[in-house]
Amino acid sequence: MSQCLNPQCNYQNPDRMLSFCSHCGSKLKIGDRYRAIGILGQGGFGKAFMGIDEALPSQPNCVIKQFCPTDLNSAAKAAELFQQEAVRLDDLGKHPQIPTLFAHLEHDGRQYLIQEFIDGQDLLKELQGQGTFSEAKIRMLLSDLLPILQFIHDRQVIHRDIKPENIIRRRLASASGAATTGSHVLVDFGAAKFVTAGMETGTRIGSAVYIAPEQARGKAIFASDIYSLGVTCIHLLTNVSPFDLMDMDGTWIWRNFLGNTNLNPQLGRVLDRMIASSPSQRYPTAQAVLHDLQSFQSLSAPSHPSYAPQFGRSSHQKAIAKTQIVPIAPSPQPPPIAIAPRLSQFSFEMALVSVNHGIGKFINHPLQIKTISKNRLTYIESLGNFQGMAIGLEMVFIPAGKFAIGSPSDEADRSEEESPRHIVNLAPFFMSRFAITQRQWKALMDNNPAMFIGNMDRPVEMVSWEDAQSFCQKLAERTGRPYRLPSESEWEYACRAGTVTAFGFGETIAANLANYNGASPYKHAPQGISNVATTEVGSYPANAFGLHDMHGNVWEWCMDIWHDDYDLLPKDGKAWMTGGDRSCRVVRGGSWRDPAHYCRSAKRYKNVTNQGDRYTGFRIAVTLAIP
Structure with missing residues (x-):
């Protein structure tokens, strides 16, 4: 079915492939992308339609809100409220329990909001x-x-x-x-x-x-x-x-x-x-x-x-x-009572970005990217079998060290939440080389909550902090090793991998280095396109520690309770588990839909603890004694 959007027609065309209404001739798609397939409801401002997004391969459902007030005396106020809703949804749609605004468009002289469809x-x-x-x-x-x-x-x-x-x-x-x-x-x-x-x-x-x-x-x-x-x-x-x-x-x-x-x-x-x-x-x-x-x-x-x-x-x-109301977390930094399995070396290519600071109009390629071969220590943790295959989890050794957490005052697009900077000293630990994938989650948890299905090696998303905790607990019970989420300090230390620039690759990133919204680049990087989904883990180069996708793809849960700054952050690298907003936990790294500056090493954000969304996944850490 294809619903006509003309208020004087409202004919439901039985042929979904039509471009124009067979009854009145009105164009059926908004922005050559969104098609209404039925009426959800009607109010004083106009109508709400069930729609589909034909620009995406899965043609997901969406809600189409049409501004067409019935009371002409209050039309001006209604128009103000309609515009206001677009602004509010654009501002607030980052929260997983508020519908995401996809578009605000004009079609045949009427205003439309296209927003996330909430099935429920x-x-x-x-x-x-x-x-x-x-x-x-x-x-x-x-x-x-x-x-x-x-x-x-x-x-x-x-x-x-x-x-x-x-x-x-x-x-x-x-x-x-x-x-x-x-x-x-x-x-x-x-x-x-x-x-x-x-x-x-x-x-x-x-x-x-x-x-x-x-x-x-x-x-x-x-x-x-x-x-x-x-x-x-x-x-x-x-x-x-x-x-x-x-x-x-x-x-x-x-x-x-x-x-x-x-x-x-x-x-x-x-x-x-x-x-x-x-x-x-x-x-x-x-x-x-x-x-x-x-x-x-x-x-x-x-x-x-x-x-x-x-x-x-x-x-x-x-x-x-x-x-769900009072989360009880395991110890953020269990003592190293377990012994690491036998370690082996793996080789990988890391990327470095440098910026050509010559005169702009004479530069065809303002960024120069080079790769360097490196080796790191790792072990493989077994997660069981899935579809007849043995599924493993690669854990990379992260050496002890110290670094200045947060961003310098002159870093572009920084926020006060990334300060004050101070030195954190970290003991050695292990971190998963990639974000936990749908295949790994399925092997251990026997379900797949992800929205972006079709490639099981994409990161699992739609998982809450509590879900991630459940994964860690089940893996710890199976292996006897105290798996956990990384602390915020461990995460940034691992992401920076010895760098002091905005990104682990250098002072900017490019579309061939991470999965982010290329239409909103950072500093000297060229403009790219807006991405619409996650990508398979490991599709982009690693950082100097051999970790992939620390920038973009999905936000990653950390153990820490959310605090508005680093004022009393533990200086030993442990998670900050006192005070703050206990309803929220820290997420790091940015996602596929975020502008480049959200993917900086120092960027931090908060998500509510008991909810997941399509932008957030996780990777795990563990502290083990080296044999």
């Missing part, structure tokens, strides 16, 4: 189909949504329309092909507002049944989103309209409607504070709510074996379900 069901439909939510489901919802709120609030954005319809529980496909449920995704940023100092947040926007009193007066604040999330929770717990959960004096009486739902009193107090009418009595930040939620969760955990419902998860997901 919104919570209002789930409530209608399955009835009231259990305490476990509410806890899971809060542990998923609060880090998203903190993420957008940190970027000075207020969502302003949090309600069950705008929260989708992602549907996933398990290794057996059965549908399972995943994380919650926050959608519809059409009402979101960017806040600047001293700025009034504008007119009343949002669904009346969920909005905070101050937002009803046109003065939304960050705590207004916390109020709306709290009201959403009591609606889901009771299946009663929030209008009926308050008495004539404006006092919440939601506990009267709990029925047989057994609710922990401490969770009830958290919800009460979230929905306090006065902002001064409400939680000021999402992180503060999460802190209280985690505190009583950890205290009550011994008498509650499992709070998180399983929803048909795979075995490794069940194993980590108890840690």
